[in-house]
Amino acid sequence: MSYAKIPLMDLQGLGAIAAAAVAAATVPITVLVGRWQVRAAVQAAEAAYRAAVDAAQRQGTDAHAQWRREVRREAYTAFLLAVHQVTRLANAVEDDYHNENPDSTADMERAVTALQNAFFVVLLEGPDSAAVAANALSDAVGARTQFVLSQAAYAGAWMSLIERHRREREANRTAGAVTTQEENDTHARRILDALQELSAASDAASCEDRHRDEGPFHEALQRFRASYEPDVIREHYGEVLYFVTDGPDLKEKADTLPARHQEFMVVARAAME
Structure with missing residues (x-):
């Protein structure tokens, strides 16, 4: 197929589809990054708590x-x-x-x-x-x-x-x-x-x-x-x-x-x- 023969409207449609695909891919990545950040924060809090408890016990x-x-x-x-x-x-x-x-x-x-x-x-x-x-x-x-x-x-x-x-x-x-x-x-x-x-x-x-x-x-x-x-x-x-x-x-x-x-x-x- 020759790209010169693709109608302008079809090219715009492909762009919209591509943008939608990128957006769809971005949502799970954002969610994962957020979860990772929360998990790291919880782990840090747990570590700080354990350290505080250990210090108090000592x-x-x-x-x-x-x-x-x-x-x-x-x-x-x-x-x-x-x-x-x-x-x-x-x-x-x-x-x-x-x-x-x-x-x-x-x-x-x-x-x-x-x-x-x-x-x-x-x-x-x-x-x-x-x-x-x-x-x-x-x-x-x-x-x-x-x-x-x-x-x-x-x-x-x-x-x-x-x-x-x-x-x-x-x-x-x-x-x-x-x-x-x-x-x-x-x-x-x-x-x-x-x-x-x-x-x-x-x-x-x-x-x-x-x-x-x-x-x-x-x-x-x-x-x-x-x-x-x-x-x-x-x-x-x-x-x-x-x-x-x-x-x-x-x-x-x-x-x-x-x-x-x-x-x-x-x-x-x-x-x-």
Whole structure:
């Protein structure tokens, strides 16, 4: 076909058809572009929202972690101060055991109560590793306290028995004792001799041996009990038995106090990081 033979009207019709086709093609493209823009905007909004939520969560987590560290720091500090106070009072008792002071006893009771309360706070705040270390340290402090108190009572028993021996010896002299042996033959002297033998047996015995119903310690214990038999009052009897039976075990645990203190410090620092 020759283009020169196409009527002008037909050419105009073709142009209209072409324009309509272009317009028809443009509408879907515009719609797609609009959808893409909306989708991108939604994705951007979602990303911004997630970032805001993540930031808020991180901020909240950081704030909670900081608060937790501060609470634990206060708990650990109070516990260590209570440990120091009980230890200080126990050392004072050991240094001046021959002077029994009711005020010191009351101070010790208050300090031990404060230590128990501080330990319960550590137990509550955690973590478990700190609670375990605090329990071990409390046990060592308790052993130290019991040891020095029982040691003081034991020393007091010795001093009391020596004074009692002096009085009984004077009574023997007044009653007409001729020889030194007769003069020193007192009930208190027999108790002191049995106590000295029992103390030596206690030092040589193991924990198991001290709680057995046979062996050198048990035999020395029976002789000590027999030395008290005629005595109705049995002055200091229980304190002496407690010290020679349980004192060595208490001292062994008390000697771990520095190590238990160091272990708690390590765990506490880790828990506050």
